[in-house]
Amino acid sequence: MSEIFLDTETTGLSYKDGHKIVEIACVETKDLIPTNNVFHKLINPRRNVPEAAFKVHGFSEEFLSDKETFDKISDEFLNFIKGKKLIIHNANFDLEFLNGELGSIKKNLIDKEAVIDSLEIARNKFPGTSNSLDALCRRFNIDLSRRSKHNAMLDCELLREVYINLLDAKEPKFDLPTIEQNLIKSNNGEKDYNKKILHISKAEIKDHEDFLKSELKKNFY
Numbered sequence: 001m002s003e004i005f006l007d008t009e010t011t012g013l014s015y016k017d018g019h020k021i022v023e024i025a026c027v028e029t030k031d032l033i034p035t036n037n038v039f040h041k042l043i044n045p046r047r048n049v050p051e052a053a054f055k056v057h058g059f060s061e062e063f064l065s066d067k068e069t070f071d072k073i074s075d076e077f078l079n080f081i082k083g084k085k086l087i088i089h090n091a092n093f094d095l096e097f098l099n100g101e102l103g104s105i106k107k108n109l110i111d112k113e114a115v116i117d118s119l120e121i122a123r124n125k126f127p128g129t130s131n132s133l134d135a136l137c138r139r140f141n142i143d144l145s146r147r148s149k150h151n152a153m154l155d156c157e158l159l160r161e162v163y164i165n166l167l168d169a170k171e172p173k174f175d176l177p178t179i180e181q182n183l184i185k186s187n188n189g190e191k192d193y194n195k196k197i198l199h200i201s202k203a204e205i206k207d208h209e210d211f212l213k214s215e216l217k218k219n220f221y
Contacts (some may be wrong), residue, residue, distance in 0.1 A: 001030070001031060001085065002028060002029070002030050002035075002083075002084045002085070002173065003028070003029045003030075003032065003084060003085045003086075003087055004026045004028055004080070004081050004084045004085065004086050004087065005026070005027045005029065005030075005087050005088075005156040005157075005159050005160050005163070006025070006026050006081070006086050006088050006094065006156065007024075007025050007088070007089070007094065007152040007153075007155040007159065008023060008024050008025075008061065008085070008094045008097055008152055009021070009022050009023040009056070009057040009096065009151075009152050010022060010053065010097055011045050011047060011048075011049050011050060011053050012050060012053055013093075014051075015097045015100035015101075016072070016096075016100075017045070019045075019047075019053075019095050019097075020043075020045035020046070020047055020070070020097075020101070021041070021043055021045065021070060021098070021101055022042065022043050022045050022049065022053075022057065022059050022064055023040075023041070023042050023043065023057065023059065023151075023152045024039070024040070024041050024043065024073075024077060024098075025038070025039070025040045025151075025152035025153040025155070025156045026038060026039040026080055026156065027075075027153070027156040027157060028080075028084070029160060030139075032160065032163070032164055032196050034160070036074045038153070039076070039077060039080040039081075040062060040152070040153050041067075041068065041073045041076075042059065042067045042161040043064070043067055043068065043069065043070050043073065043136075044064050044065060044066070044067040044068065044069050044149065045061075045064060045128065046069060047061075047063045048061050049064070056149070056150045057149055057151065058149040063169055070101045070105070071103070073106060074080045074101070074102065074107050075202075078102075078107065084114075085102060085114060085116060086110070086114055086115045086116065086162055087113075087115075087116045087118060087159065087160075088102060088115055088116070088117060088118070088159075089115035089117070089118045089119050089133050089155075089159050089162075090117070090119045091115050091116075091119070091120075092117070095110060095112065095115065098110055099175050117158060118162065118163050118166060119131055121161075121163075121166050121167075122136055122166060125166060126139070129218070133155060133158060133159060133162065134147070135161060135178060136162045136165075136166075137158055137161075140161070142158060142161045142165075146156075147184070163167050
């Protein structure tokens with residue numbers, strides 16, 4: 001199964017208020033292992049970047065002015081995520097912007113059924129506590145030293161680590177029933193865990209008895 005860990009950075013908190021996407025990052029994994037296939041774009045929002053947003057991600061209007069606009073990268077983005085499960089932290093936020101941008105240029109919208117919201121998983125697992133990406137990284141002892149600013153690509157990498165911990169999937173799980181069935185099949189229907197019996201020689205028994213007699217006479221205390 002292929003998955004996409006996805007994150008965006010924006011000029012503000014709501015697409016309905018005229019804010020736009022300035023960065024999209026997607027990291028592809030297969031069974032949660034990175035495939036090294038990524039999609040990463042910085043985007044010209046064609047509007048100013050408020051100071052509050054600049055403090056979060058560090059992308060200024062001037063810096064973004066020569067980047068491609070969303071309509072120019074939309075087909076490549078849609079092809080990259082096509083047919084894959086999307087894993088997003090606080091998915092409603094990102095989907096509002098992504099579907100807002102896609103709808104404005106008459107492109108197919110992202111189906112919510114294809115999206116897993118890791119924030120919902122975290123809230124169910126740790127109710128009543130902070131479940132921001134930073135808080136979850138601290139909970140799971142994931143290194144945050146590189147995260148001086150919000151960065152979509154780095155956040156995707158951190159989210160993958162968080163998601164693995166949320167699923168308790170850090171180590172492969174052994175399918176013991178299957179192993180037992182295969183064991184039975186390989187032994188013509190009989191269970192054979194280890195039928196070899198080790199016999200102790202008379203000499204070894206005598207050596208052991210002599211050892212106990214001599215050692216028990218000593219005062220160890």
